[in-house]
Amino acid sequence: MKVNYRKNRVEVEGISDDFEPEHIFECGQCFRWNKELDGSYTGVAKNKILNIEKKGEKIFFNNTSKKDFLEIWVDYFDLNRDYSIIKNHIRDEKLDDIIEFGKGIRILDQDEWETLVSFIISANNRILMIKRVIENLSQKYGDYIGTYKGNKYYSFPTSEKLNLTTENEIRMMKTGFRAKYIKDAAEIVSNDKDWLYSLKGLNYDTALEEIKKIKGVGDKVGNCILLFSMNKYEAFPVDIWMKRIMGEIYGIKGKPEDIRKKSEKIYGKYSGFAQQYLFYYASQGKLKDI
DNA sequence: CCACAGGGCGGCA
């Protein structure tokens, strides 16, 4: 990986085979990145506005500094990982086309609190709606961060801020029946941040057991939180798309939790990466091609 | 108007 630092911009070369903005931002792991008219993606993370643009072999990290790139974005985009090793580890004859289809996916390292609330909202919900609800919450209870390419950006609300709102106010953000779960989570986390942020240091099984103590967090949502914010790469979230594709290509059927355990046996410590390639493939309507 | 999509909870066997 070769990095050039410019004014307000960082250019990265040498990872283009394993970095496709569309794959990264449309594979269901994040909800605050949106495509601009020029094809680049703009999003908010860690209270910063970043724009990502791929041109040929180069990846442009726009609207950022060398300091933030090194302190925030290298970890956020998992830039120190060699994804060819991951791909070779999980690859089997069934996965060749599936990995190729989503070859530019990287698993983002997102904030635990934001990920917890985002995936509580994701329960029984579609991506478009999830994004809308998170935007509502951020505009209403987050802080204005700045304007970029004509759009205003707001930080994700803190647990303290959401704990000061009522369940009904949260419901007004179109959270539906999940409002009380968000309110409960805000109360627990704002009173004991250490609990949430210490889960990253626990093993997968223990962290999963702990996070499921939050109302609205079951097996699927819990695995998403572990995978997308706690570096638990053996996590394997099973939703309706994963149920379909695992049945289709491996003949694995049953309850979501059973499908997860069987899949984790197949892919081992990199199950989460396999899940992302599989989910992206299935959710983009490619199941019929199998 | 109705059907449907999408995880987790809680009540009841």
Place this chain on the structure above:
DNA sequence: TGCCGCCCTGTG
């Protein structure tokens, strides 16, 4: 323990 009805919103 396992199953099933229900929660909420938006779209076709």
